[in-house]
Amino acid sequence: MTENVAKNIAKLIESSMGLTFQPNRFSEYTKQLNSVIKTLGYDNLDAFYAKISRSNNSLSLDEKKIIATHLTVSETYFFREAPAISMFKNKIIPEIIRKKNGSLITIWCAGCSSGEEPYTLSMILKENFPQLSSENYKIIATDINPNVLEKAKNGIYTQWSFREMPDKYLKKYFVKEGNNYKISDRIKNSVIFEFLNLASDPFPGESLKDEPIDIIFCRNVLMYLNHEIIKKIAQRFYNILNDSGWFIPSQVELNDEFFGHFNKIYSEDAVFYKKEKNETTKLIFPFSLNKTDKCIVKKTKPIKDKKSFESVNYNKEKENTFSNSQLENLFSDGKYKECIEISKEEIETGSNNVFLLQTIAKCYANTGEYEKAILLLDQLISKGGSSDDIFYLYGTILIEQNQIEEAKAMFKKGLYMNSEHLLSHLMLGNILRIEGNNRAASIHYRNVYEISLKIKDDDLVRVSGGLNGERIRELVEKYIKH
Numbered sequence: 001m002t003e004n005v006a007k008n009i010a011k012l013i014e015s016s017m018g019l020t021f022q023p024n025r026f027s028e029y030t031k032q033l034n035s036v037i038k039t040l041g042y043d044n045l046d047a048f049y050a051k052i053s054r055s056n057n058s059l060s061l062d063e064k065k066i067i068a069t070h071l072t073v074s075e076t077y078f079f080r081e082a083p084a085i086s087m088f089k090n091k092i093i094p095e096i097i098r099k100k101n102g103s104l105i106t107i108w109c110a111g112c113s114s115g116e117e118p119y120t121l122s123m124i125l126k127e128n129f130p131q132l133s134s135e136n137y138k139i140i141a142t143d144i145n146p147n148v149l150e151k152a153k154n155g156i157y158t159q160w161s162f163r164e165m166p167d168k169y170l171k172k173y174f175v176k177e178g179n180n181y182k183i184s185d186r187i188k189n190s191v192i193f194e195f196l197n198l199a200s201d202p203f204p205g206e207s208l209k210d211e212p213i214d215i216i217f218c219r220n221v222l223m224y225l226n227h228e229i230i231k232k233i234a235q236r237f238y239n240i241l242n243d244s245g246w247f248i249p250s251q252v253e254l255n256d257e258f259f260g261h262f263n264k265i266y267s268e269d270a271v272f273y274k275k276e277k278n279e280t281t282k283l284i285f286p287f288s289l290n291k292t293d294k295c296i297v298k299k300t301k302p303i304k305d306k307k308s309f310e311s312v313n314y315n316k317e318k319e320n321t322f323s324n325s326q327l328e329n330l331f332s333d334g335k336y337k338e339c340i341e342i343s344k345e346e347i348e349t350g351s352n353n354v355f356l357l358q359t360i361a362k363c364y365a366n367t368g369e370y371e372k373a374i375l376l377l378d379q380l381i382s383k384g385g386s387s388d389d390i391f392y393l394y395g396t397i398l399i400e401q402n403q404i405e406e407a408k409a410m411f412k413k414g415l416y417m418n419s420e421h422l423l424s425h426l427m428l429g430n431i432l433r434i435e436g437n438n439r440a441a442s443i444h445y446r447n448v449y450e451i452s453l454k455i456k457d458d459d460l461v462r463v464s465g466g467l468n469g470e471r472i473r474e475l476v477e478k479y480i481k482h
Contacts, residue, residue, distance in 0.1 A: 005049045018199035018225035036070045068144040076113045078120050078165040083270035105137040106211050111221030112141035115152025122190045140204050142196035155183035205240030212242040219250040234258045247273040252471040336363040370397050388418035422451045448476045
């Protein structure tokens with residue numbers, strides 16, 4: 001009886017709050033639910049469910065708040081996910097300042113937890129954009145857990161919250177109190193904290209009296225909600241954003257099924273979403289497959305580029321005169337044309353052509369010139385310049401062209417060269433899952449999980465777009481369970 005009651009309560013929580021619970025963790029969920037009912041003052045689950053039944057199977061606001069304190073995880077820290085922070089500082093805010101021309105900039109941190117994320121954004125604005133006064137921008141921070149909101153409003157943090165934050169911010173914007181640090185009032189007062197249930201409450205920007213939102217941060221939140229609610233939330237995010245507004249999820253939450261109406265922007269070695277209806281730029285990324293993809297095979301016609309690479313001398317020994325790191329910075333900044341021209345000039349000097357040609361191919365791929373990218377990758381492979389990363393890049397381009405079978409072959413070739421190429425396993429798992437071959441998909445997902453165990457939680461996964469070991473494991477665990 002009690003187990004059935006617990007399952008019924010789980011369904012109600014999912015429908016009203018969006019929180020989902022996996023069957024293999026049901027015993028853990030039941031323990032958490034028992035803590036909930038004790039806090040609410042009920043003797044057992046049956047008594048709580050009887051009360052809910054008398055209330056037309058609905059939960060009160062206070063009940064939702066208490067449930068959230070027990071059933072949600074709120075682990076975060078300042079300056080989390082460096083690619084998103086860099087993108088915000090170096091590209092998004094300068095672009096919005098130019099477009100807004102002095103009018104109010106509105107930022108929403110949806111699922112702000114204990115406040116580190118919105119306070120990080122506020123410090124970046126204070127530190128790097130002196131032309132902005134406190135009247136020029138508004139930061140709204142919301143969460144479903146009242147306990148973490150209270151901590152955020154207090155603004156007191158332990159040393160653990162600062163593990164990724166540059167020292168200059170700690171010295172400038174915090175005061176030491178015993179073993180902890182308190183954020184300065186000028187940062188604290190720049191953020192508005194509010195309780196909000198993403199599954200059911202009105203969003204900032206939805207009321208006619210509200211300003212449209214310019215940037216939405218919602219990281220490591222949606223992954224805990226059910227699919228139908230995520231779809232609804234994603235559409236509501238899109239609706240409240242200004243034209244050319246930005247949506248910043250975590251890199252483990254990228255999914256065309258949910259966010260296909262946004263345009264994808266690849267920068268800072270990561271993926272971001274933008275509301276820009278006329279944008280046609282396409283993107284390569286391992287987590288963008290959705291169930292509607294069709295396995296259509298298209299033949300690629302060679303394109304004659306202005307610069308022919310047929311006669312290139314593939315000298316792997318000579319170093320570039322223009323350093324690899326400088327090229328990588330240009331690529332991360334989205335300066336693809338400049339990156340291509342410099343790479344071509346370096347090739348003429350006999351520099352490290354494998355790296356340079358791969359860089360040019362990546363630039364073509366990220367501007368949607370897939371056939372040019374394939375032409376270069378074919379030359380690299382034919383001249384003995386192949387590698388697991390090159391086959392991985394080739395496979396992701398083929399997926400963008402719906403050449404699914406050819407893409408699978410490329411990922412397999414990469415795995416032949418390196419059986420522990422984590423993202424090739426992940427891509428094959430995604431394709432096989434979409435094709436309905438769940439057994440084969442699970443083998444690749446388990447390979448991803450086992451390989452990821454060799455990676456520390458905070459260490460970045462190579463060519464993953466900013467994902468660390470912990471996030472990769474969280475992602476693939478969900479796939480394995482499903």
